Amino acid sequence: MKITLIDNGAGNVASVERALSRLGAASERASGPEAITSAGVIILPGVGHYSALVRALDERNLRRPLLGAIARGVPFLGICLGLQSLYESSDEAPDLAGLGVLPGRVSMLPTSVKLPHMGWNQLQSTANSRLLAGIDKNAFFYFAHSFAATDADQSTVATCAHGSKFVAVVERDNLCAVQFHPEKSGAPGAQLLQNFLGFAV
Amino acid sequence: MSLARRIIPCLDTDGQRVVKGINFAGLRDAGDPVELAARYDAEGADELIVLDIAASRDHRPTFLETIRRVAGELAIPLTAGGGIRTLEDARAVVRAGADKITVNTAAVERPELISELSGEFGAQAVVLAIDAKRAGDHWDVRVRGGRDSTGRDALQWAKRGVELGAGEILLTSVDKDGTQSGFDTTLTAAIASAVSVPVIASGGAKTPQHFVDIFTEGAADAALAASIFHDRLQSIRELKQFLSENKIEVRFPC
Numbered sequence: 001m002k003i004t005l006i007d008n009g010a011g012n013v014a015s016v017e018r019a020l021s022r023l024g025a026a027s028e029r030a031s032g033p034e035a036i037t038s039a040g041v042i043i044l045p046g047v048g049h050y051s052a053l054v055r056a057l058d059e060r061n062l063r064r065p066l067l068g069a070i071a072r073g074v075p076f077l078g079i080c081l082g083l084q085s086l087y088e089s090s091d092e093a094p095d096l097a098g099l100g101v102l103p104g105r106v107s108m109l110p111t112s113v114k115l116p117h118m119g120w121n122q123l124q125s126t127a128n129s130r131l132l133a134g135i136d137k138n139a140f141f142y143f144a145h146s147f148a149a150t151d152a153d154q155s156t157v158a159t160c161a162h163g164s165k166f167v168a169v170v171e172r173d174n175l176c177a178v179q180f181h182p183e184k185s186g187a188p189g190a191q192l193l194q195n196f197l198g199f200a201v
Numbered sequence: 202m203s204l205a206r207r208i209i210p211c212l213d214t215d216g217q218r219v220v221k222g223i224n225f226a227g228l229r230d231a232g233d234p235v236e237l238a239a240r241y242d243a244e245g246a247d248e249l250i251v252l253d254i255a256a257s258r259d260h261r262p263t264f265l266e267t268i269r270r271v272a273g274e275l276a277i278p279l280t281a282g283g284g285i286r287t288l289e290d291a292r293a294v295v296r297a298g299a300d301k302i303t304v305n306t307a308a309v310e311r312p313e314l315i316s317e318l319s320g321e322f323g324a325q326a327v328v329l330a331i332d333a334k335r336a337g338d339h340w341d342v343r344v345r346g347g348r349d350s351t352g353r354d355a356l357q358w359a360k361r362g363v364e365l366g367a368g369e370i371l372l373t374s375v376d377k378d379g380t381q382s383g384f385d386t387t388l389t390a391a392i393a394s395a396v397s398v399p400v401i402a403s404g405g406a407k408t409p410q411h412f413v414d415i416f417t418e419g420a421a422d423a424a425l426a427a428s429i430f431h432d433r434l435q436s437i438r439e440l441k442q443f444l445s446e447n448k449i450e451v452r453f454p455c
Binding site: 012014015018019022047048049052111114115116117118119120121122140142144145146161162181183184185186187189190 | 323325
């Protein structure tokens with residue numbers, strides 16, 4: 001099955017590519033709508049400013065095919081901003097509409113702690129997870145963000161905390177997303193990507 | 202459950218090989234960056250920094266190739282720097298596989314560079330490196346390997362850098378660098394309490410207790426060292442065990 005990596009022009013696309021290739025999985029970059037319509041598996045990486053990702057999706061006419069693919073149940077993995085973009089909106093760019101696949105909005109973490117939330121942190125599991133299967137519950141994952149989804153709902157399967165609790169892992173049928181960077185999270189990150197490929201490909 | 206303190210080995214390179222020397226004097230070869238990167242990743246390094254300390258235009262392609270090779274080996278974040286003066290320089294480094302960019306002299310000379318980088322890559326990708334040297338009751342920002350004074354106050358410069366969009370401060374104590382007499386906890390604590398972003402302390406590390414001190418008294422979020430790791434005076438795994446015994450949260454690779 002073809003893995004389509006959405007290339008939003010910046011960010012961590014190459015890192016994700018390298019992490020997948022270390023697992024023996026070939027991927028191809030897509031920057032246009034056709035590639036998404038025909039994709040068997042979609043990964044949406046993203047790092048930096050929320051507006052850069054959401055604008056890129058709209059400028060490249062990717063919003064509709066992406067929503068269509070998610071609605072059809074095409075396995076999807078959002079990473080970092082790729083997770084944030086699934087919610088309705090973000091305080092980082094209040095004028096822009098998110099994909100709105102998940103209810104709630106993305107807001108800034110409390111300024112009582114150092115921001116960005118930068119480095120390795122642990123997860124709190126809140127429901128059974130296919131992505132986290134076989135991964136030590138004390139494993140650390142690499143985070144680099146200041147905004148986060150703080151409205152956990154039934155799609156949230158693990159949270160993390162930095163100043164306040166936020167959504168770290170989302171799973172709803174084939175819709176998956178993580179706030180951290182599995183491509184930069186050593187062995188547990190590789191295991192998570194392997195788990196995703198295990199049921200997606 | 203909380204954010205782990207980070208241990209970051211730094212690879213100073215001449216573009217191609219890891220080099221070492223005190224205050225840029227008497228450089229000598231300390232190994233292949235790709236081999237060292239793989240070793241540190243396996244030992245539990247939380248990130249890696251690769252610097253081009255020569256940073257001459259001529260061998261830039263060599264440094265980019267080094268970044269590419271190191272990034273290919275790593276499943277942890279990689280910061281690259283040395284000689285980044287423009288957005289285009291930074292793009293080349295990011296395209297080669299760096300997750301973060303560090304700038305020092307060029308940002309002092311043209312502070313808008315920080316905003317440009319932050320605008321394009323996000324604050325989490327911009328590490329402002331500050332070399333600070335004690336000058337009476339404050340710290341002076343130094344450039345060119347700590348040799349030249351800029352007349353800027355390190356505390357004010359750190360705050361300004363964060364306003365401009367730096368997501369992290371890499372703070373080197375020029376007084377401590379190369380001495381192996383411990384990190385500068387006073388300097389680090391002063392900067393860490395003045396800015397809202399994480400601070401990486403650098404300069405002076407030798408013993409595991411030095412790392413305990415910089416994470417407690419110094420309030421550092423991360424600590425950087427080079428030669429003690431290159432020379433195998435200190436293994437990262439044993440260092441983390443010591444930190445853990447001293448109630449400092451660290452990450453052990455599974």
